[in-house]
Protein backbone atom coordinates (compact mmCIF):
# COMPACT_ATOMS: atom_id res chain seq x y z
CA UNK A 1 0.00 0.00 0.00
CA UNK A 2 1.22 3.51 -0.78
CA UNK A 3 1.86 5.40 2.45
CA UNK A 4 5.22 7.20 2.15
CA UNK A 5 6.33 10.51 0.66
CA UNK A 6 8.49 8.50 -1.71
CA UNK A 7 5.46 6.76 -3.18
CA UNK A 8 4.08 10.21 -4.06
CA UNK A 9 7.04 11.60 -5.96
CA UNK A 10 7.75 8.34 -7.73
CA UNK A 11 5.60 7.58 -10.75
CA UNK A 12 5.94 3.91 -9.89
CA UNK A 13 7.44 3.11 -13.27
CA UNK A 14 10.05 0.37 -13.27
CA UNK A 15 12.42 2.53 -15.34
CA UNK A 16 12.81 4.72 -12.23
CA UNK A 17 14.37 1.95 -10.24
CA UNK A 18 17.96 2.25 -11.26
CA UNK A 19 20.34 4.22 -13.40
CA UNK A 20 21.67 2.96 -16.73
CA UNK A 21 25.29 1.80 -16.44
CA UNK A 22 26.43 4.59 -18.77
CA UNK A 23 24.82 7.25 -16.55
CA UNK A 24 26.51 5.82 -13.46
CA UNK A 25 29.84 5.99 -15.28
CA UNK A 26 29.15 9.57 -16.33
CA UNK A 27 28.38 10.65 -12.75
CA UNK A 28 31.51 8.90 -11.48
CA UNK A 29 33.67 10.57 -14.10
CA UNK A 30 32.14 14.05 -13.83
CA UNK A 31 31.77 14.29 -10.07
CA UNK A 32 34.40 11.86 -8.81
CA UNK A 33 31.70 9.62 -7.35
CA UNK A 34 32.45 6.11 -6.09
CA UNK A 35 30.11 3.13 -5.78
CA UNK A 36 29.60 3.99 -2.09
CA UNK A 37 28.23 7.40 -3.08
CA UNK A 38 25.43 5.62 -4.95
CA UNK A 39 24.47 3.60 -1.86
CA UNK A 40 23.88 6.62 0.38
CA UNK A 41 20.26 7.37 -0.64
CA UNK A 42 20.04 11.10 -0.04
CA UNK A 43 16.65 12.47 1.14
CA UNK A 44 15.04 9.15 0.41
CA UNK A 45 11.57 10.24 1.53
CA UNK A 46 10.51 6.90 2.95
CA UNK A 47 8.79 8.30 6.03
CA UNK A 48 5.05 7.75 6.43
CA UNK A 49 3.01 10.76 5.32
CA UNK A 50 1.70 12.84 8.25
CA UNK A 51 0.21 16.31 7.80
CA UNK A 52 0.20 18.75 10.68
CA UNK A 53 -2.50 20.93 9.03
CA UNK A 54 -6.04 19.70 9.54
CA UNK A 55 -8.53 20.47 6.73
CA UNK A 56 -9.82 24.04 7.21
CA UNK A 57 -13.14 23.58 5.46
CA UNK A 58 -15.99 23.47 8.01
CA UNK A 59 -17.70 20.10 8.45
CA UNK A 60 -21.03 21.51 7.33
CA UNK A 61 -19.53 22.64 4.00
CA UNK A 62 -17.68 19.34 3.55
CA UNK A 63 -20.95 17.52 4.00
CA UNK A 64 -22.42 19.55 1.15
CA UNK A 65 -19.54 18.42 -1.10
CA UNK A 66 -20.28 14.87 0.00
CA UNK A 67 -23.91 15.30 -0.94
CA UNK A 68 -22.84 16.49 -4.38
CA UNK A 69 -20.17 13.90 -5.21
CA UNK A 70 -20.70 11.09 -2.72
CA UNK A 71 -18.54 10.72 0.39
CA UNK A 72 -16.27 8.20 -1.40
CA UNK A 73 -15.27 10.99 -3.82
CA UNK A 74 -14.47 13.58 -1.14
CA UNK A 75 -11.11 12.67 0.37
CA UNK A 76 -9.55 14.27 3.42
CA UNK A 77 -7.03 11.70 4.60
CA UNK A 78 -3.41 12.85 4.87
CA UNK A 79 -2.15 10.71 2.01
CA UNK A 80 -4.74 11.90 -0.54
CA UNK A 81 -4.13 15.52 0.41
CA UNK A 82 -0.35 15.15 0.37
CA UNK A 83 -0.38 13.41 -2.99
CA UNK A 84 -2.26 16.35 -4.51
CA UNK A 85 -0.06 19.06 -2.98
CA UNK A 86 2.66 19.09 -5.65
CA UNK A 87 3.46 18.40 -9.28
CA UNK A 88 6.85 17.30 -10.60
CA UNK A 89 8.88 20.51 -10.48
CA UNK A 90 12.34 19.76 -9.06
CA UNK A 91 11.55 21.87 -5.97
CA UNK A 92 8.33 19.87 -5.43
CA UNK A 93 10.33 16.67 -5.36
CA UNK A 94 12.74 18.15 -2.82
CA UNK A 95 9.86 19.19 -0.55
CA UNK A 96 8.34 15.72 -0.74
CA UNK A 97 11.70 14.06 -0.06
CA UNK A 98 11.98 16.23 3.05
CA UNK A 99 8.36 15.54 4.03
CA UNK A 100 7.60 19.29 4.02
CA UNK A 101 4.13 20.18 2.79
CA UNK A 102 3.21 23.72 3.81
CA UNK A 103 -0.13 24.17 2.05
CA UNK A 104 -1.85 20.91 1.14
CA UNK A 105 -5.39 21.04 -0.25
CA UNK A 106 -8.06 20.73 2.42
CA UNK A 107 -10.00 18.22 0.36
CA UNK A 108 -9.47 16.20 -2.79
CA UNK A 109 -12.66 15.76 -4.78
CA UNK A 110 -13.04 13.38 -7.71
CA UNK A 111 -16.22 14.61 -9.43
CA UNK A 112 -18.29 12.16 -11.47
CA UNK A 113 -19.89 14.58 -13.94
CA UNK A 114 -19.98 18.13 -15.30
CA UNK A 115 -23.12 18.74 -13.30
CA UNK A 116 -21.20 17.98 -10.10
CA UNK A 117 -18.38 20.31 -11.15
CA UNK A 118 -20.91 23.10 -11.66
CA UNK A 119 -22.35 22.50 -8.19
CA UNK A 120 -18.88 22.31 -6.61
CA UNK A 121 -17.82 25.60 -8.21
CA UNK A 122 -21.05 27.30 -7.12
CA UNK A 123 -20.49 26.18 -3.53
CA UNK A 124 -16.80 27.16 -3.64
CA UNK A 125 -17.70 30.60 -4.97
CA UNK A 126 -20.27 31.07 -2.21
CA UNK A 127 -17.82 29.90 0.50
CA UNK A 128 -14.75 31.58 -1.01
CA UNK A 129 -12.83 28.31 -1.39
CA UNK A 130 -9.97 28.00 -3.90
CA UNK A 131 -10.27 25.27 -6.55
CA UNK A 132 -7.35 23.70 -8.41
CA UNK A 133 -8.25 21.32 -11.25
CA UNK A 134 -5.68 18.55 -11.78
CA UNK A 135 -4.92 15.80 -14.24
CA UNK A 136 -1.77 13.67 -14.08
CA UNK A 137 -0.01 16.07 -11.63
CA UNK A 138 3.08 16.18 -13.85
CA UNK A 139 3.15 20.01 -13.90
CA UNK A 140 6.61 21.53 -13.74
CA UNK A 141 5.34 25.10 -13.39
CA UNK A 142 3.82 24.68 -9.93
CA UNK A 143 0.35 24.84 -11.51
CA UNK A 144 -1.20 22.15 -9.32
CA UNK A 145 -0.07 23.56 -5.97
CA UNK A 146 -2.70 24.84 -3.55
CA UNK A 147 -1.17 27.88 -1.79
CA UNK A 148 -4.59 28.74 -0.37
CA UNK A 149 -5.52 25.17 0.46
CA UNK A 150 -9.06 24.57 -0.77
CA UNK A 151 -9.98 21.84 -3.18
CA UNK A 152 -7.87 19.81 -5.53
CA UNK A 153 -10.35 18.70 -8.19
CA UNK A 154 -8.97 15.46 -9.60
CA UNK A 155 -10.44 14.72 -13.02
CA UNK A 156 -8.62 11.46 -13.71
CA UNK A 157 -10.84 9.10 -11.73
CA UNK A 158 -14.20 9.59 -13.44
CA UNK A 159 -13.86 12.17 -16.21
CA UNK A 160 -11.53 10.08 -18.35
CA UNK A 161 -13.64 8.93 -21.26
CA UNK A 162 -13.09 9.16 -24.99
CA UNK A 163 -16.43 10.51 -26.15
CA UNK A 164 -16.37 10.41 -29.93
CA UNK A 165 -14.11 9.92 -32.90
CA UNK A 166 -15.42 11.68 -35.98
CA UNK A 167 -13.53 10.14 -38.87
CA UNK A 168 -15.22 12.38 -41.43
CA UNK A 169 -13.95 15.55 -39.74
CA UNK A 170 -10.81 13.85 -38.38
CA UNK A 171 -11.46 14.83 -34.76
CA UNK A 172 -11.77 13.25 -31.36
CA UNK A 173 -13.74 14.57 -28.39
CA UNK A 174 -12.53 13.53 -24.96
CA UNK A 175 -13.02 14.22 -21.29
CA UNK A 176 -10.04 15.95 -19.65
CA UNK A 177 -8.76 13.13 -17.44
CA UNK A 178 -7.82 10.68 -20.19
CA UNK A 179 -4.13 9.73 -20.11
CA UNK A 180 -1.93 9.92 -23.23
CA UNK A 181 -1.37 6.19 -23.81
CA UNK A 182 -5.09 5.37 -23.45
CA UNK A 183 -6.03 7.98 -26.03
CA UNK A 184 -3.25 7.03 -28.45
CA UNK A 185 -4.02 3.29 -28.29
CA UNK A 186 -7.71 3.97 -28.90
CA UNK A 187 -6.93 6.21 -31.87
CA UNK A 188 -4.29 3.88 -33.34
CA UNK A 189 -6.82 1.04 -33.34
CA UNK A 190 -9.04 3.26 -35.47
CA UNK A 191 -6.24 4.35 -37.84
CA UNK A 192 -5.47 7.73 -36.21
CA UNK A 193 -2.85 9.35 -34.00
CA UNK A 194 -3.19 12.28 -31.59
CA UNK A 195 0.24 13.64 -32.62
CA UNK A 196 0.98 15.09 -29.15
CA UNK A 197 3.79 13.29 -27.31
CA UNK A 198 5.27 15.30 -24.44
CA UNK A 199 8.06 13.51 -22.64
CA UNK A 200 5.58 13.08 -19.78
CA UNK A 201 3.10 11.44 -22.21
CA UNK A 202 2.76 8.24 -20.19
CA UNK A 203 1.62 10.07 -17.03
CA UNK A 204 -0.17 13.19 -18.26
CA UNK A 205 -3.72 13.90 -19.42
CA UNK A 206 -5.36 15.78 -22.27
CA UNK A 207 -6.82 18.38 -19.86
CA UNK A 208 -3.33 19.01 -18.49
CA UNK A 209 -1.83 19.24 -21.99
CA UNK A 210 -4.33 21.96 -22.91
CA UNK A 211 -4.24 23.90 -19.64
CA UNK A 212 -0.41 23.90 -19.62
CA UNK A 213 -0.10 24.76 -23.36
CA UNK A 214 2.65 22.24 -23.99
CA UNK A 215 4.49 20.83 -26.95
CA UNK A 216 5.08 17.19 -27.85
CA UNK A 217 8.20 15.63 -29.33
CA UNK A 218 6.61 15.60 -32.82
CA UNK A 219 5.35 19.18 -32.61
CA UNK A 220 7.47 20.38 -35.53
CA UNK A 221 5.15 18.39 -37.79
CA UNK A 222 1.87 18.14 -35.86
CA UNK A 223 1.99 21.47 -34.03
CA UNK A 224 1.79 22.41 -30.35
CA UNK A 225 -1.35 21.61 -28.39
CA UNK A 226 -2.91 24.98 -29.30
CA UNK A 227 -2.64 23.97 -32.96
CA UNK A 228 -4.51 20.74 -32.23
CA UNK A 229 -7.43 22.02 -30.14
CA UNK A 230 -10.62 22.74 -32.10
CA UNK A 231 -13.18 23.15 -29.33
CA UNK A 232 -13.45 23.29 -25.54
CA UNK A 233 -16.14 23.17 -22.91
CA UNK A 234 -15.21 24.93 -19.71
CA UNK A 235 -17.13 25.24 -16.45
CA UNK A 236 -16.25 28.57 -14.87
CA UNK A 237 -17.57 30.14 -11.65
CA UNK A 238 -19.46 32.55 -13.93
CA UNK A 239 -21.09 29.85 -16.08
CA UNK A 240 -20.31 27.47 -18.94
CA UNK A 241 -18.31 28.50 -21.96
CA UNK A 242 -18.36 26.22 -24.96
CA UNK A 243 -16.65 26.73 -28.28
CA UNK A 244 -17.59 24.84 -31.45
CA UNK A 245 -15.44 22.57 -33.58
CA UNK A 246 -15.38 24.90 -36.59
CA UNK A 247 -12.25 24.36 -38.69
CA UNK A 248 -11.64 28.12 -38.38
CA UNK A 249 -13.74 31.21 -37.75
CA UNK A 250 -13.60 34.99 -37.93
CA UNK A 251 -15.86 35.46 -34.92
CA UNK A 252 -13.92 38.12 -33.03
CA UNK A 253 -11.68 36.72 -30.29
CA UNK A 254 -10.60 33.11 -30.23
CA UNK A 255 -11.94 31.95 -26.85
CA UNK A 256 -9.99 28.68 -27.06
CA UNK A 257 -6.77 30.67 -26.75
CA UNK A 258 -7.93 32.18 -23.46
CA UNK A 259 -8.27 28.77 -21.85
CA UNK A 260 -5.32 27.05 -23.53
CA UNK A 261 -2.47 27.77 -21.13
CA UNK A 262 -4.76 29.10 -18.39
CA UNK A 263 -3.31 26.55 -15.91
CA UNK A 264 -6.67 25.96 -14.30
CA UNK A 265 -7.07 29.58 -13.18
CA UNK A 266 -10.20 30.40 -15.23
CA UNK A 267 -12.30 27.29 -14.95
CA UNK A 268 -12.41 23.53 -15.35
CA UNK A 269 -12.04 22.19 -18.88
CA UNK A 270 -14.51 19.33 -19.14
CA UNK A 271 -14.39 18.41 -22.82
CA UNK A 272 -11.82 18.87 -25.54
CA UNK A 273 -12.12 18.33 -29.29
CA UNK A 274 -8.75 17.67 -30.89
CA UNK A 275 -7.68 17.33 -34.50
CA UNK A 276 -6.36 13.85 -35.23
CA UNK A 277 -4.14 12.61 -38.06
CA UNK A 278 -3.88 9.34 -39.99
CA UNK A 279 -1.69 6.80 -38.21
CA UNK A 280 0.74 5.33 -40.75
CA UNK A 281 3.81 4.14 -38.84
CA UNK A 282 4.83 1.97 -41.79
CA UNK A 283 5.53 5.12 -43.81
CA UNK A 284 7.70 6.81 -41.22
CA UNK A 285 10.92 8.05 -42.85
CA UNK A 286 13.85 8.35 -40.44
CA UNK A 287 17.23 10.02 -40.84
CA UNK A 288 20.14 10.79 -38.52
CA UNK A 289 23.05 13.12 -39.17
CA UNK A 290 26.27 14.21 -37.55
CA UNK A 291 27.39 17.81 -38.10
CA UNK A 292 30.85 19.23 -37.52
CA UNK A 293 29.62 21.98 -35.19
CA UNK A 294 26.61 23.83 -33.81
CA UNK A 295 26.81 26.65 -36.33
CA UNK A 296 26.43 24.45 -39.41
CA UNK A 297 23.83 22.23 -37.71
CA UNK A 298 21.53 25.08 -36.64
CA UNK A 299 21.91 26.79 -39.98
CA UNK A 300 20.89 23.59 -41.69
CA UNK A 301 17.88 23.27 -39.35
CA UNK A 302 16.78 26.79 -40.19
CA UNK A 303 17.21 26.27 -43.94
CA UNK A 304 15.15 23.05 -43.75
CA UNK A 305 12.33 24.82 -41.90
CA UNK A 306 12.32 27.74 -44.34
CA UNK A 307 12.75 25.81 -47.59
CA UNK A 308 9.06 25.12 -48.26
CA UNK A 309 9.69 21.39 -48.55
CA UNK A 310 7.36 20.27 -45.73
CA UNK A 311 8.38 19.82 -42.09
CA UNK A 312 9.77 16.84 -40.27
CA UNK A 313 7.62 15.73 -37.32
CA UNK A 314 10.42 14.95 -34.91
CA UNK A 315 13.34 17.34 -35.40
CA UNK A 316 16.00 17.27 -32.71
CA UNK A 317 19.57 18.46 -32.44
CA UNK A 318 21.98 17.73 -29.58
CA UNK A 319 24.80 20.16 -28.84
CA UNK A 320 28.40 18.87 -28.61
CA UNK A 321 28.21 18.04 -24.88
CA UNK A 322 24.90 16.18 -25.22
CA UNK A 323 26.24 14.38 -28.31
CA UNK A 324 29.42 13.30 -26.51
CA UNK A 325 27.38 12.26 -23.46
CA UNK A 326 25.01 10.18 -25.62
CA UNK A 327 27.97 8.49 -27.35
CA UNK A 328 29.45 7.64 -23.94
CA UNK A 329 26.23 6.44 -22.31
CA UNK A 330 25.35 4.25 -25.27
CA UNK A 331 28.87 2.82 -25.43
CA UNK A 332 29.86 4.29 -28.85
CA UNK A 333 32.79 6.10 -27.34
CA UNK A 334 36.00 4.84 -28.91
CA UNK A 335 34.01 2.48 -31.13
CA UNK A 336 34.95 2.06 -34.79
CA UNK A 337 32.18 4.45 -35.82
CA UNK A 338 33.47 7.01 -33.33
CA UNK A 339 37.00 6.75 -34.71
CA UNK A 340 35.73 6.90 -38.28
CA UNK A 341 33.79 10.10 -37.58
CA UNK A 342 36.84 11.61 -35.88
CA UNK A 343 38.96 10.76 -38.92
CA UNK A 344 36.40 12.43 -41.20
CA UNK A 345 36.69 15.65 -39.20
CA UNK A 346 33.57 15.22 -37.01
CA UNK A 347 35.45 15.76 -33.78
CA UNK A 348 34.34 14.76 -30.33
CA UNK A 349 33.46 17.84 -28.31
CA UNK A 350 32.42 19.73 -31.46
CA UNK A 351 30.14 17.36 -33.36
CA UNK A 352 26.33 17.55 -33.09
CA UNK A 353 23.79 14.78 -33.56
CA UNK A 354 20.50 15.41 -35.41
CA UNK A 355 17.41 13.17 -35.43
CA UNK A 356 14.67 13.47 -38.04
CA UNK A 357 11.40 11.61 -38.47
CA UNK A 358 8.77 12.37 -41.10
CA UNK A 359 5.30 10.86 -40.95
CA UNK A 360 2.27 10.68 -43.24
CA UNK A 361 1.85 9.50 -46.81
CA UNK A 362 4.72 7.28 -48.00
CA UNK A 363 5.69 9.32 -51.07
CA UNK A 364 5.48 12.56 -49.07
CA UNK A 365 7.64 11.25 -46.22
CA UNK A 366 10.26 9.96 -48.63
CA UNK A 367 10.32 13.19 -50.61
CA UNK A 368 10.72 15.39 -47.51
CA UNK A 369 13.50 13.12 -46.24
CA UNK A 370 15.30 13.37 -49.59
CA UNK A 371 15.11 17.17 -49.54
CA UNK A 372 16.24 17.32 -45.91
CA UNK A 373 19.22 15.10 -46.69
CA UNK A 374 20.20 17.41 -49.53
CA UNK A 375 20.11 20.53 -47.34
CA UNK A 376 21.92 18.77 -44.47
CA UNK A 377 24.64 17.58 -46.85
CA UNK A 378 25.17 21.13 -48.12
CA UNK A 379 25.93 22.08 -44.52
CA UNK A 380 28.62 19.47 -44.18
CA UNK A 381 26.64 16.77 -42.36
CA UNK A 382 27.41 13.09 -42.40
CA UNK A 383 24.34 10.87 -42.87
CA UNK A 384 24.39 8.01 -40.38
CA UNK A 385 21.20 6.23 -41.41
CA UNK A 386 17.87 5.59 -39.74
CA UNK A 387 18.98 3.48 -36.77
CA UNK A 388 20.09 6.17 -34.27
CA UNK A 389 16.73 7.96 -34.67
CA UNK A 390 14.87 4.64 -34.46
CA UNK A 391 16.73 3.79 -31.25
CA UNK A 392 16.03 7.23 -29.82
CA UNK A 393 12.30 6.85 -30.57
CA UNK A 394 12.24 3.50 -28.74
CA UNK A 395 13.42 5.13 -25.53
CA UNK A 396 11.87 8.55 -26.14
CA UNK A 397 10.27 8.82 -22.66
CA UNK A 398 12.95 7.05 -20.62
CA UNK A 399 15.20 9.92 -19.55
CA UNK A 400 12.30 11.36 -17.49
CA UNK A 401 12.68 8.40 -15.15
CA UNK A 402 16.34 9.07 -14.39
CA UNK A 403 15.62 12.06 -12.22
CA UNK A 404 14.62 10.11 -9.11
CA UNK A 405 17.57 7.70 -8.99
CA UNK A 406 19.89 10.66 -9.68
CA UNK A 407 18.34 12.59 -6.79
CA UNK A 408 18.69 9.48 -4.61
CA UNK A 409 22.41 9.73 -5.29
CA UNK A 410 22.44 13.41 -4.28
CA UNK A 411 22.53 14.81 -7.81
CA UNK A 412 20.53 17.93 -8.57
CA UNK A 413 19.13 17.68 -12.09
CA UNK A 414 16.57 19.61 -14.07
CA UNK A 415 15.66 20.61 -17.60
CA UNK A 416 14.60 24.12 -18.53
CA UNK A 417 13.52 25.27 -21.95
CA UNK A 418 13.20 28.54 -23.81
CA UNK A 419 11.99 29.64 -27.19
CA UNK A 420 14.19 31.91 -29.29
CA UNK A 421 14.36 33.41 -32.77
CA UNK A 422 16.96 32.10 -35.23
CA UNK A 423 18.97 35.34 -35.26
CA UNK A 424 19.50 35.11 -31.50
CA UNK A 425 19.79 31.36 -31.02
CA UNK A 426 23.54 30.91 -30.87
CA UNK A 427 23.99 33.99 -28.70
CA UNK A 428 21.46 32.72 -26.17
CA UNK A 429 22.81 29.19 -26.31
CA UNK A 430 26.37 30.39 -25.63
CA UNK A 431 25.53 32.82 -22.84
CA UNK A 432 23.15 30.55 -20.96
CA UNK A 433 25.75 27.79 -21.09
CA UNK A 434 28.33 30.19 -19.67
CA UNK A 435 25.98 30.89 -16.76
CA UNK A 436 25.17 27.24 -16.13
CA UNK A 437 28.82 26.20 -16.30
CA UNK A 438 29.82 28.93 -13.86
CA UNK A 439 28.67 26.53 -11.12
CA UNK A 440 31.46 24.20 -10.20
CA UNK A 441 31.07 20.45 -10.83
CA UNK A 442 28.16 20.91 -13.25
CA UNK A 443 27.48 18.92 -16.40
CA UNK A 444 25.39 20.93 -18.87
CA UNK A 445 23.77 19.46 -21.97
CA UNK A 446 21.50 21.20 -24.42
CA UNK A 447 19.36 20.30 -27.38
CA UNK A 448 16.90 21.83 -29.80
CA UNK A 449 13.43 20.35 -30.11
CA UNK A 450 10.21 21.95 -31.47
CA UNK A 451 11.47 23.84 -34.48
CA UNK A 452 9.68 26.60 -36.34
CA UNK A 453 10.21 28.69 -39.46
CA UNK A 454 11.14 31.65 -37.25
CA UNK A 455 13.14 30.03 -34.47
CA UNK A 456 13.38 27.05 -32.18
CA UNK A 457 13.15 25.78 -28.64
CA UNK A 458 16.35 25.27 -26.68
CA UNK A 459 16.49 22.83 -23.79
CA UNK A 460 19.15 22.98 -21.09
CA UNK A 461 19.68 19.96 -18.84
CA UNK A 462 22.06 20.18 -15.90
CA UNK A 463 23.47 17.74 -13.39
CA UNK A 464 25.42 18.81 -10.34
CA UNK A 465 25.95 17.42 -6.85
CA UNK A 466 23.43 18.88 -4.35
CA UNK A 467 24.70 21.13 -1.59
CA UNK A 468 23.67 18.85 1.21
CA UNK A 469 21.70 20.52 3.96
CA UNK A 470 21.01 23.48 1.63
CA UNK A 471 19.39 21.63 -1.26
CA UNK A 472 16.44 23.98 -1.76
CA UNK A 473 18.07 27.45 -1.44
CA UNK A 474 20.99 26.23 -3.52
CA UNK A 475 18.69 24.99 -6.30
CA UNK A 476 16.44 28.07 -6.23
CA UNK A 477 19.40 30.40 -6.39
CA UNK A 478 20.85 28.57 -9.40
CA UNK A 479 17.42 28.33 -11.06
CA UNK A 480 16.66 32.05 -10.61
CA UNK A 481 20.06 32.87 -12.11
CA UNK A 482 19.19 30.64 -15.05
CA UNK A 483 15.85 32.42 -15.58
CA UNK A 484 17.67 35.76 -15.52
CA UNK A 485 20.29 34.52 -17.99
CA UNK A 486 17.54 33.38 -20.37
CA UNK A 487 15.57 36.62 -20.11
CA UNK A 488 18.65 38.85 -20.32
CA UNK A 489 19.59 37.08 -23.53
CA UNK A 490 16.20 37.44 -25.21
CA UNK A 491 14.67 34.00 -24.62
CA UNK A 492 11.06 33.32 -23.60
CA UNK A 493 10.22 32.29 -20.04
Ligand SMILES: Cc1cc2nc3c(=O)[nH]c(=O)nc-3n(C[C@H](O)[C@H](O)[C@H](O)COP(=O)(O)OP(=O)(O)OC[C@H]3O[C@@H](n4cnc5c(N)ncnc54)[C@H](O)[C@@H]3O)c2cc1C
Pocket residue numbers: 087088089132133134135136137138139140142143144155176197198199200203204205206207208209210211212213214215216217262263264265267268269270400
Ligand atom coordinates in the same frame (compact mmCIF):
# COMPACT_ATOMS: atom_id res chain seq x y z
C1 LIG B 1 9.70 14.52 -16.78
C2 LIG B 1 8.74 15.49 -17.36
C3 LIG B 1 8.77 15.74 -18.72
C4 LIG B 1 7.88 16.67 -19.27
N1 LIG B 1 7.90 16.87 -20.62
C5 LIG B 1 7.03 17.73 -21.19
C6 LIG B 1 7.03 17.93 -22.60
O1 LIG B 1 7.78 17.30 -23.35
N2 LIG B 1 6.14 18.81 -23.11
C7 LIG B 1 5.25 19.48 -22.32
O2 LIG B 1 4.45 20.24 -22.84
N3 LIG B 1 5.25 19.32 -20.98
C8 LIG B 1 6.10 18.47 -20.40
N4 LIG B 1 6.09 18.28 -19.03
C9 LIG B 1 5.20 19.09 -18.20
C10 LIG B 1 3.81 18.43 -17.94
O3 LIG B 1 3.87 17.04 -18.06
C11 LIG B 1 2.82 18.97 -18.91
O4 LIG B 1 2.57 20.30 -18.59
C12 LIG B 1 1.47 18.22 -18.98
O5 LIG B 1 0.72 18.76 -20.03
C13 LIG B 1 0.67 18.29 -17.71
O6 LIG B 1 -0.39 17.37 -17.80
P1 LIG B 1 -1.04 16.73 -16.50
O7 LIG B 1 -2.19 15.90 -16.92
O8 LIG B 1 -0.02 16.06 -15.67
O9 LIG B 1 -1.60 18.02 -15.80
P2 LIG B 1 -1.41 18.56 -14.30
O10 LIG B 1 0.04 18.57 -13.97
O11 LIG B 1 -2.30 17.83 -13.40
O12 LIG B 1 -1.92 20.04 -14.49
C14 LIG B 1 -1.22 20.96 -15.26
C15 LIG B 1 -1.94 22.30 -15.23
O13 LIG B 1 -3.18 22.19 -15.89
C16 LIG B 1 -4.26 22.49 -15.01
N5 LIG B 1 -5.32 21.55 -15.35
C17 LIG B 1 -5.25 20.21 -15.42
N6 LIG B 1 -6.41 19.70 -15.85
C18 LIG B 1 -7.25 20.74 -16.05
C19 LIG B 1 -8.59 20.86 -16.48
N7 LIG B 1 -9.32 19.82 -16.84
N8 LIG B 1 -9.14 22.10 -16.54
C20 LIG B 1 -8.42 23.19 -16.22
N9 LIG B 1 -7.13 23.14 -15.81
C21 LIG B 1 -6.56 21.92 -15.73
C22 LIG B 1 -3.71 22.35 -13.61
O14 LIG B 1 -4.40 23.17 -12.69
C23 LIG B 1 -2.26 22.80 -13.83
O15 LIG B 1 -2.18 24.20 -13.82
C24 LIG B 1 6.97 17.36 -18.44
C25 LIG B 1 6.93 17.07 -17.08
C26 LIG B 1 7.80 16.15 -16.53
C27 LIG B 1 7.75 15.88 -15.08
